[in-house]
């Protein structure tokens with residue numbers, strides 16, 4: 001039985017005082033769940049969030065990292081740096097980074113490898129655009145993203161990886177994929193992983209859905225066969241709403 005994982009992606013929101021207030025309000029609400037609860041916060045909030053979430057069941061993640069350990073890469077943060085302060089997770093290849101910051105399947109693959117080498121657990125985002133879906137190419141696109149992202153990653157390392165299926169047209173738009181469509185795509189991803197690795201590895205892999213998840217639709221999404229949780233944007237900014245999502249499994 002796979003564990004349920006609910007990760008919040010705060011994107012470029014929240015100042016440190018707001019992050020601290022959020023966690024103080026949110027932590028008691030989710031203290032009794034055995035679901036894995038993750039908050040992926042901006043770099044400037046990492047340290048405050050790590051301190052405030054000590055002695056809670058909340059894990060802290062970053063939203064991006066560079067693949068090199070160190071060097072002349074002005075403005076970048078490495079996996080080693082994240083690990084050194086106690087960060088556990090890192091989102092890799094979010095569609096906003098692919099769209100606005102020139103990330104591609106190759107850099108995504110390098111970042112995943114570097115995250116794993118540094119003992120971080122990558123949450124790898126894949127998903128098709130509206131155009132690609134309308135052209136009926138969504139399965140090919142997503143399978144290819146998965147294949148390229150995981151190139152050269154061993155069976156053992158894959159146990160540390162989470163995949164998040166986030167159709168771009170559902171992000172921040174209020175349009176959620178139907179639970180059936182999301183589940184079907186996640187099954188397709190699992191099948192692809194089975195063909196790249198093996199069935200046992202694919203059955204163990206945690207695959208999340210992301211895109212306009214809120215407390216009104218989370219229960220239905222989580223009750224499907226293959227959706228193992230969610231990567232939540234907007235609805236993760238409110239402690240009561242995000243707690244409801246975390247507890248809806």
Ligand code: 13P
Pocket residue numbers: 009094166170171172173174210211212213231232233234235
């Ligand atoms: P929304 O939940 O705001 O649609 O964002 C989804 C997302 O991009 C999470 O990474």
